[in-house]
Amino acid sequence: MGAFEPQSLAALVQADRVHRSVYADPGLFELEMERLFGRAWLVLGHESQLKSPGDYFTTRMGREPVIVVRQGRDIGALVNRCVHRGTMVCPEGRGNAERFVCPYHGWSYDSAGTLLAVPFADGYDKAKLPRGLKAVPRVATYRGFIFASLAPTGDSLESFLGPAKASFDDFVDRAPGGELEVAGGVFKHAYNGNWKLMLENHLDGAHPAWVHASSVAVARAAPEPGGPGEERYFDIAVRQMRQNGAPDSVWEDTGMRTTPRGHGIMGDYHDDSRLVAGMGNPAFDEYRVSLASKVGEKEADRILRVTLWNTVIYPNCSFMSQFRQLRILQPLAVDRTAVHTYSFRMPQAPARMFRDTVAFSNVVNGTGSWVLTDDLEVYERIQRGFASGAVEWAQIGRGFGRDAPEPGGGLRGATGTSEVYIRAQMRAWLDYMAA
């Protein structure tokens, strides 16, 4: 039996424990790039990044460099590799281009990737020239968010998302007119740890009291945040850091749902009034009026009562629909991961709403944040621990045996700190890897 035969892979991810090699074996990482990141739908970005024909941005799907580009009304994704000599035709970044011209020998391509011109063309048999840049076979959007898959066949996007669609709905429904745009800069951070560590951490209600003990402590000793209309700049940071020190009962009572494809939804505990410009705040009231004018009072109430925290879209995204933050991870090596964090503006809401999003992003997702830096330190310590073969297994059994079935085929943790979300991620991992 080979190391990566289905039975061997299944032995690594058992019901309540996972083998350290899933996080530390470079051979398994290579297989993940092919079978997991090469098959799953990956979140690439948002339509607001591509407003006009020819608008593009570059990203990576797993480790494949791709160009995501507006092609008329459609959005396409092209592998960023010249068919001639392998050069990345487009430098990393974003912009607008009528054509992509390779810097090495000038082979040029239109925004659909079609090869337009080849210098010294007489040297080639035209019939045998490649047609153009390799297109990523499947690209689709859900409510403005752009997804792509390197596999020509597989789940439809809607079926892949399953019940996690509701989190994107929450993201968009909160915006008056359903209008959202990426704005305010992109945080890019990296850490010396496996990509899975971030996705596990983002649904982990048992970690804040320990990992974030220092920021909780200093925030508790900070000046009291001001009441509605009397906010000061530091209030959002202080409120958020204090929230990480919420009593165990708050985390236990938080909803924790999963889907068959490994997505996880953590919800029911944060609300606007405790965190950003809350109810009673003039800017929030103005925002609520703007929302209600589009959808009616009753629907606005329903939308604002939804209190989702993190949603993880397995295997490359985690977002906070309520706070308009979306993080896309890029696995670089078995022990190295990059994360890009985007903030979203609601163009039809008061400017203050986005300013709160920016302040929130700085404290929670910023590269110099009090909070994130301690998470990154712990990811790196986990990776070092998993490098040791003296202990082979890690535990994922908290709440095991008490998971309840959810509509859509997923499971719900008996409590908010159930590790059901890791079990679901590992189940999905095996489905992709052993298929």
Next chain:
Amino acid sequence: MKVEEFLYQEARLLDTQQLEVWLDLFTEDATYWLPLELGQKDAIDTSSIIHDDRTLLELRVKQARHPRAHARLPLARTVHQVGNVMVLSDEGGEVKVSSTLTLVEFRSERQRVWGALVEHRLRRAGEGFRIAHKRVDLVNSEGEIDGVAILF
């Protein structure tokens, strides 16, 4: 006191881990800013690697001393090398100074090198200065960087 001497003293406080003394250099209305983007105009509508008012800067110093500040225990050892000091303006009791910073950080068996353009707004206070605003533009602010748990 000359501006250069003040900047060297500030650097020495950070390099000798006298963080509370360093904090006292800042005025009550001070801001401490590491922008995310090149040429960033404001810290309100665009994210920042760090954007602290005086209250938040104080929390940052206190966190560094907390016994469970995992990313800061032990504190990194650093050398702040200040250069190219130029006074850009000197009016109304406030001196605007531009400088460059080369910083070497060591922690947890890893050495990192940082480079930055720095701008101080210094207020004259007695024989010396206090810092009303400090802006540090890291050359890699838009790159994929590991967590920043030091003070610049």
